[in-house]
Amino acid sequence: MLVLITYDVNTEDAAGRKRLRQVAKQCVNYGQRVQNSVFECLLDPAQCRMLQSKLCAIIAQEKDSLRFYYLGNHYQTKIEHFGAKSGYEPEGVLLV
Amino acid sequence: MLVLITYDVNTEDAAGRKRLRQVAKQCVNYGQRVQNSVFECLLDPAQCRMLQSKLCAIIAQEKDSLRFYYLGNHYQTKIEHFGAKSGYEPEGVLLV
Numbered sequence: 001m002l003v004l005i006t007y008d009v010n011t012e013d014a015a016g017r018k019r020l021r022q023v024a025k026q027c028v029n030y031g032q033r034v035q036n037s038v039f040e041c042l043l044d045p046a047q048c049r050m051l052q053s054k055l056c057a058i059i060a061q062e063k064d065s066l067r068f069y070y071l072g073n074h075y076q077t078k079i080e081h082f083g084a085k086s087g088y089e090p091e092g093v094l095l096v
Numbered sequence: 097m098l099v100l101i102t103y104d105v106n107t108e109d110a111a112g113r114k115r116l117r118q119v120a121k122q123c124v125n126y127g128q129r130v131q132n133s134v135f136e137c138l139l140d141p142a143q144c145r146m147l148q149s150k151l152c153a154i155i156a157q158e159k160d161s162l163r164f165y166y167l168g169n170h171y172q173t174k175i176e177h178f179g180a181k182s183g184y185e186p187e188g189v190l191l192v
Binding site: 006007008034035036037038056064067068069070078079080085 | 104130131132155157159167174176178181
């Protein structure tokens with residue numbers, strides 16, 4: 001299933017900037033970056049729980065936020081992109 | 097239907113920062129800000145086209161990007177939030 005992950009990490013201090021890099025690094029392992037703080041990942045339920053657990057261990061619960069959106073398997077018609085950088089198709093084929 | 101809108105606006109110059117403010121201002125008119133550059137809006141198809149048209153007129157097509165995700169009417173089970181600031185329920189009831 002396609003899981004959209006969006007995050008806000010408070011980067012006021014060096015620790016926050018480190019958390020931001022760590023969150024992005026984990027997400028890169030599982031999916032495609034489509035915007036600065038937005039990843040689309042093709043995950044099965046076990047992978048999804050694993051990634052949630054890793055990200056929750058990185059973020060500062062009181063300062064940062066993570067959102068997971070479950071778009072299912074039929075996500076192609078559920079996404080539209082406008083402007084720069086056309087979206088990546090999570091299974092590897094570039095959308096045009 | 098719930099429409100998730102995510103955007104990346106290039107804020108390297110003053111014009112970009114103005115576009116960012118304008119995009120956020122339009123989105124605020126239609127929905128709830130759940131993260132810095134992420135809005136959840138309850139829209140009918142006509143409102144959705146209207147908002148797309150307004151946002152596309154604001155952004156710099158070669159520098160900024162907008163993504164629309166269509167989560168349908170049964171979106172409550174499709175969203176999970178972790179960390180700071182619990183999400184807003186688009187129909188006005190705070191999720192806990």
